[in-house]
Amino acid sequence: MTAPDDIADAAPLLQLTDLSRRLAGREVVRGVNLALARGEVLGLLGVNGAGKSTTLRMIAGVLAPTSGSVRIDGDDLYDDPSIARRRIGYLPERAPLHPELTVAEYLRFCARLRGLANAEATTAVAREIERCDLGDVRRRLIGQLSKGYQQRVGIAQALLHAPPLIVLDEPASGLDPVQAIRMRELVRSLRANHAVLLSTHLLAEAEAGCDRIAILHRGELRHAMIVQPGETARLEQLFLRIASDVALPAEPHA
Numbered sequence: 001m002t003a004p005d006d007i008a009d010a011a012p013l014l015q016l017t018d019l020s021r022r023l024a025g026r027e028v029v030r031g032v033n034l035a036l037a038r039g040e041v042l043g044l045l046g047v048n049g050a051g052k053s054t055t056l057r058m059i060a061g062v063l064a065p066t067s068g069s070v071r072i073d074g075d076d077l078y079d080d081p082s083i084a085r086r087r088i089g090y091l092p093e094r095a096p097l098h099p100e101l102t103v104a105e106y107l108r109f110c111a112r113l114r115g116l117a118n119a120e121a122t123t124a125v126a127r128e129i130e131r132c133d134l135g136d137v138r139r140r141l142i143g144q145l146s147k148g149y150q151q152r153v154g155i156a157q158a159l160l161h162a163p164p165l166i167v168l169d170e171p172a173s174g175l176d177p178v179q180a181i182r183m184r185e186l187v188r189s190l191r192a193n194h195a196v197l198l199s200t201h202l203l204a205e206a207e208a209g210c211d212r213i214a215i216l217h218r219g220e221l222r223h224a225m226i227v228q229p230g231e232t233a234r235l236e237q238l239f240l241r242i243a244s245d246v247a248l249p250a251e252p253h254a
């Protein structure tokens with residue numbers, strides 16, 4: 001079953017309609033409908049292989065859907081792929097970092113690649129170093145940084161061109177608990193100026209850091225809900241039932 005989405009406001013920033021993708025002869029994402037509003041952090045939750053990365057890659061414009069559409073501010077991404085570059089900041093599952101560059105060199109390189117002129121690039125790099133708390137490591141080689149700092153560099157590169165939509169594939173993956181908490185704070189701080197869509201297979205991470213959770217299983221969106229404090233136990237039961245393919249009771253989708 002695919003969950004219709006009726007929470008986002010009348011003009012969502014991101015609108016997925018019947019989004020599907022076949023890979024190696026198998027439909028790994030099927031008929032996903034989802035909307036995301038400005039100022040919202042939505043967590044796409046699912047077990048390994050559920051289709052999270054494939055969905056995010058389609059939203060980021062690096063993988064074309066087999067059918068369905070991705071609309072950003074009403075414009076179809078695949079009618080005009082340059083929309084993706086301008087309006088989306090994307091942290092892939094494996095961030096394309098250059099270990100031999102310093103943090104500042106790498107961010108400047110990314111800013112120039114996005115088409116920012118010299119002075120704009122300088123301003124954007126300084127802004128994101130500050131926002132992502134990278135000041136202490138700006139002259140360090142990326143290859144020598146901890147995983148937590150490397151993920152922050154990955155987020156900083158996604159923000160350089162000030163896109164309205166930020167797409168983060170497993171931003172907390174491999175982080176220790178302190179780094180994970182700092183990452184959550186950083187993601188939540190992005191809500192002031194961006195909509196954020198992130199994937200995770202960690203339920204606690206999704207619950208603590210997101211306004212809304214959508215559960216993906218076997219390529220289908222099974223449930224979307226607003227996160228309420230103190231609902232961990234209910235959420236765990238729901239997730240377990242979905243992961244074991246047990247039929248769900250009727251419940252309004254959030």
Ligand SMILES: Nc1ncnc2c1ncn2[C@@H]1O[C@H](COP(=O)(O)OP(=O)(O)OP(=O)(O)O)[C@@H](O)[C@H]1O
Nearest residue numbers: 023024028046047048049050051052053054055201
């Ligand atoms: N290039 C590909 N060719 C064939 N099958 C693929 C390809 N990429 C992904 N798949 C398959 O598609 C399904 C969904 O993969 P995807 O990476 O989107 O899942 P995921 O939810 O992100 O998983 P994980 O949490 O492990 O990253 C999996 O069964 C995967 O094996």
